Amino acid sequence: MQSTTERGEVPEGERVIPGDYLGDGSRFFQGRGTYEMGGRIYSELVGEVRIEEHEKTTSRSDSGKTESGSKPSRVISVVGKYSLSAVPSVGSIVMTRVLNISERQAKVMIISVGTTLLQEPLSGVIRREDVRSVEKDTVDVFSSFRPGDIIRARVVSLGESHSHYGLATDRNELGVIMATSEGGHPMGPVSWTEMQCSKTGIREARKVAKVKNAVPLKSN
Amino acid sequence: MIKAGVLKNANGSAYIEFGDNKIMCGVYGPRDVHPKHMANSSTGILRCRYHMVPYSVSERKNPAPSRREIEISKVIKEALEPAVMLERFPRTAVDVFIEVLQADGGSRCAALDAASVALADAGIPMRDMVSACAAGKVADTVVLDVNNEEDQAGQADMPIGYMPNLEKVTLLQLDGIMSPKEYKECIETGIKGCKIVYEIQKKALNERYFGDDHK
Numbered sequence: 001m002q003s004t005t006e007r008g009e010v011p012e013g014e015r016v017i018p019g020d021y022l023g024d025g026s027r028f029f030q031g032r033g034t035y036e037m038g039g040r041i042y043s044e045l046v047g048e049v050r051i052e053e054h055e056k057t058t059s060r061s062d063s064g065k066t067e068s069g070s071k072p073s074r075v076i077s078v079v080g081k082y083s084l085s086a087v088p089s090v091g092s093i094v095m096t097r098v099l100n101i102s103e104r105q106a107k108v109m110i111i112s113v114g115t116t117l118l119q120e121p122l123s124g125v126i127r128r129e130d131v132r133s134v135e136k137d138t139v140d141v142f143s144s145f146r147p148g149d150i151i152r153a154r155v156v157s158l159g160e161s162h163s164h165y166g167l168a169t170d171r172n173e174l175g176v177i178m179a180t181s182e183g184g185h186p187m188g189p190v191s192w193t194e195m196q197c198s199k200t201g202i203r204e205a206r207k208v209a210k211v212k213n214a215v216p217l218k219s220n
Numbered sequence: 221m222i223k224a225g226v227l228k229n230a231n232g233s234a235y236i237e238f239g240d241n242k243i244m245c246g247v248y249g250p251r252d253v254h255p256k257h258m259a260n261s262s263t264g265i266l267r268c269r270y271h272m273v274p275y276s277v278s279e280r281k282n283p284a285p286s287r288r289e290i291e292i293s294k295v296i297k298e299a300l301e302p303a304v305m306l307e308r309f310p311r312t313a314v315d316v317f318i319e320v321l322q323a324d325g326g327s328r329c330a331a332l333d334a335a336s337v338a339l340a341d342a343g344i345p346m347r348d349m350v351s352a353c354a355a356g357k358v359a360d361t362v363v364l365d366v367n368n369e370e371d372q373a374g375q376a377d378m379p380i381g382y383m384p385n386l387e388k389v390t391l392l393q394l395d396g397i398m399s400p401k402e403y404k405e406c407i408e409t410g411i412k413g414c415k416i417v418y419e420i421q422k423k424a425l426n427e428r429y430f431g432d433d434h435k
Contacts, residue, residue: 017425018303018340019348019385035305035347042385044305044345046425080343087250087309122252158261158311 012051016043022076031077045080052077088113088122088155088165095177096124096167098149104128106145108153110165123164126153130168131207143193143205144169150178152209175209222334222424224341230317232342234424236334239367240324245334247342249314264309268297270331272320292328293318299332299352299381299391305345314344325368326354329379332391337421341428348383349421350390353413355380355406357398362405364413376402380410384418 009023010016022028025039031052033045043049052075088094088110096108110122129136131144145151152174157166169175179187181197181204189208190196196203227233230246253259270293274280285293296318304314316338318331329352336350356366358374371377376396382389389411398406 015426015430017349017422018346019383021385033345035345037347037386042347044347045343046340046429087312 010049012049014049015047016049016078017046018042018044022049022078028074028076031075033078033080034076041076043078045078047078047080050077050079051075088158090155090158092155093174094124094153094155094167096151096153098145098147098151099123100147101141101145103141106141106151107164108151108167110167124153124155124167125164126151126167126169130156130166130170133170144207145176146179146204146206148180149176149206151175152177169207169209172210173212175207177209177211179204179206222337222420224337224424224428230338230342232338232340232344234334234337234341236330236337238330238333239326239365240322241320241327241330242322243327243330243334244319244321245331245338246317247314247335247338247344248317249342249344250309250312251315253311253313259311259313262307262310264306264312264314266297266301266304266306266314266316268293268300268316268318268335270296270318270320270328272323272327276320276323292331295391295393296328296332296335299350300335300339302388302390303336303346303348303350303383304339305347308345314339314342323368325366325371325377326379328352329354329365329381332381333417333421337424340425348386348388349418350381351384351414351418351421352379352381352391353410353417354378355410355413357396357402357406362402362409364409376406378406378410380407380414382411382414384415 020043022034022041022043025036025041028041030036030041033047034041035044092113094110095112096110099107099109105128106126108124110124112118128139128141131139153167153169154174155165156168179195181187183200185197185199187195187197192208193205194203195206195208221237223235225233226235227246230248232247234245236243250264270289272281274283316335320327332350332352339346353365355364355378356374357376358366358370366374366377376398378394381391
């Protein structure tokens, strides 16, 4: 049997599976890995229970707050043994690999959301107008991206059911992070619009992302 | 006996031996939906395929999906939907694949038990586990978990799928004839059986994740 307190709550570190009762909604805020129904908090994952002190906030938090009566002061959450694939939301920063390009857009495969690697890649599209924030209509996709490039982008739309995630690289820190030259060698950034092959020194046009602490290749 | 996390390639998996039933289940997802028109923009979808391998029964079963397999696929999907939090993953699908390696009565219940464990193993958020067991009527007595021989000769078979913490029934079928009183008794017996199965599901997940028989 699960160890519980007199109220039937579970202690920190307790191992739970989906559906296990964790505690009452009046005594805890529901954290990640839990859901609330009928004022009671249940686990939704296989994992361990964590209980933390909740920072006092005056505004409404999305984990729910009781207005009167006993105020919950602790957050109860379940840390899954195995973190589930993240699903991108509008504004998420994602890492993608370019699959193909056309005059109007680049089709990409989303590999990770934030720091979470996706178990199954999702598909996304970067339209011509979303490549950069200035001179949007004069963008040449072929000079911005090439198939195989790794691009950091942000999610602008979840799309309707028939289309892919809409992405944009219209900021300094978005754009090509890694690319290989036509000769097959890795390239490093030299400017906002060019990357240079590490072996031959030949430059190719790309929409380059400004990565913090990156050292641009010295031109010969 | 249930073992979780047995397939290398699936996101979540479970293998169950329930009587002489031997069933393997693999879960994939949440993942992109192909064909795209089937994607739902407000919620994820659950897809389920229950399939029996040709050598699962004494007379070779044709590998093509039979009407029974199509029915069971639908029934298992509908029994899992109330438990899985599909609204968290719009435009994606969670795929459940069930292969029956050996069948001996009550395989849909065993399949549902394995599917629940596989979904939890995949880290997919669920409101509760779904535990299933069949009750039945054989020789005018209400019994639990009939096997194939008893089912052929018996008077009724009632598979039940149950969410043990929320105390809700998600699957209920009856094949046979019984009186209202027997019906009530059958459901109560079935639910007791589901609770027993729940403990076995819990054990499988604990062994997989915490490396010991904690509970």
